[in-house]
Amino acid sequence: MQITYLFDPLCGWCYGAAPAVERLARLDGVTVQLAPTGLFAGENARPMDASFAAYAWQNDQRIARLTGQVFSDAYRTQVLGAAQALFDSAPATLGVVAVGQTALDREIDALKLLQRARYVDGRNNAELAVVADTLAVAGLAEAANLVLSPDAALLAAYRARIDAARGDMARFGVQGVPALVIDDARGRRLVPSNILFGDVDALAGQLQAA
Template sequence: MSTLHYIFDPLCGWCYAVAPLLRAAHAVPGLSIALHGGGMMSGANRRSITPQWRDYVLPHDRRIAQLTGQPFGEAYFEGLLRDTTAVMDSAPPTTAILAAEELAGRGLDMAHHLQHAHYVEGRRIADQAVLQALAAELGLEAAAFTAAFERLAGEATEQHFRESRHWLARVGGQGFPTLVLEQADGALARIDVSPFLGQPEAFAAALRQQVPAADEEEMIPHCGLDGCTDA
């Protein structure tokens, strides 16, 4: 089986831009998706919302909406982006993704749900209460999610960030998102997603051309470290 490595951050706007491509890739037979959260806004890079930050991200968000049709809600533009008490921290939502993957193989579902919660609903996805609610919305059992989250928080998530950044360096990626196709023989090829923004079906078709046809038993159901740059 081939693997699509997705190096991303849940608070990266251009990762939200490629979310429809990941959904389309999830349905390609013979292809699995490996998630590598890079910790763009973790540790010393955590930050509070400020008017300056809002001014910085708005042009990117408008460009993303124009190129991809991805929705942005008023609760995000006029709520979260004006809430100077909100803190952006990549670690808790990444831990939630790891927990959802461990519990039910639903890390990608959680990543998409987090993005919708952030960019459409304007929710604080670094808050554990919000993460618990999002897990419940996905149908994950509350106690099991809490236990997995607590076990994977802290050092386990930091180790995941280190491994993800190693992947980024290994493939010569410049930031988030970076997508890399790994064939069954271990060959790696970085994918330029720019031509496919807003065209998930074309992206899936391109992947099918590169992924060997899966055997029947393999066909299973599927879905800059310093900041984002324009496409």
């Protein structure tokens, strides 16, 4: 079974789903393909003003209560509270794609590290330098260097992966992330994203029955 995981690295609900995605990637016979949607990237970025920061924090608290994932005070003050910051997932998405180009087996790990940098350590992963440093510290120096000096191949891969993910969103009528598309003997189909927020141990069975 192949699972296409539609996500955005600045999506709080995707961070909430991270433990379930990790668990899926460890299952025998299952391949998880990360599909960054660019939902908050580039032209879809927005300023991190006080109103949006308050909305984000309120939503983050709901996610924390449901999933147990940590949204730290450092994140609230240093990321949401940063003056003139941008809510732009392009740098973190570029980081994930760079890891895919240089160390494919560590893509999910890289996403987890970038999410932790933001939500736990309070580092703004909407900045290329933060993304590069996070990857470098994790032993992903080649990807880190690519993030700081992207070549044509990386930029083409970035665009292609976002286009493919958006194609799946359009094909299956997906309005937001996280979302899962599974591909098995019965074909490709969308499964309800709420299974990512239930009993992780029951996840495999739910997917097979979907």
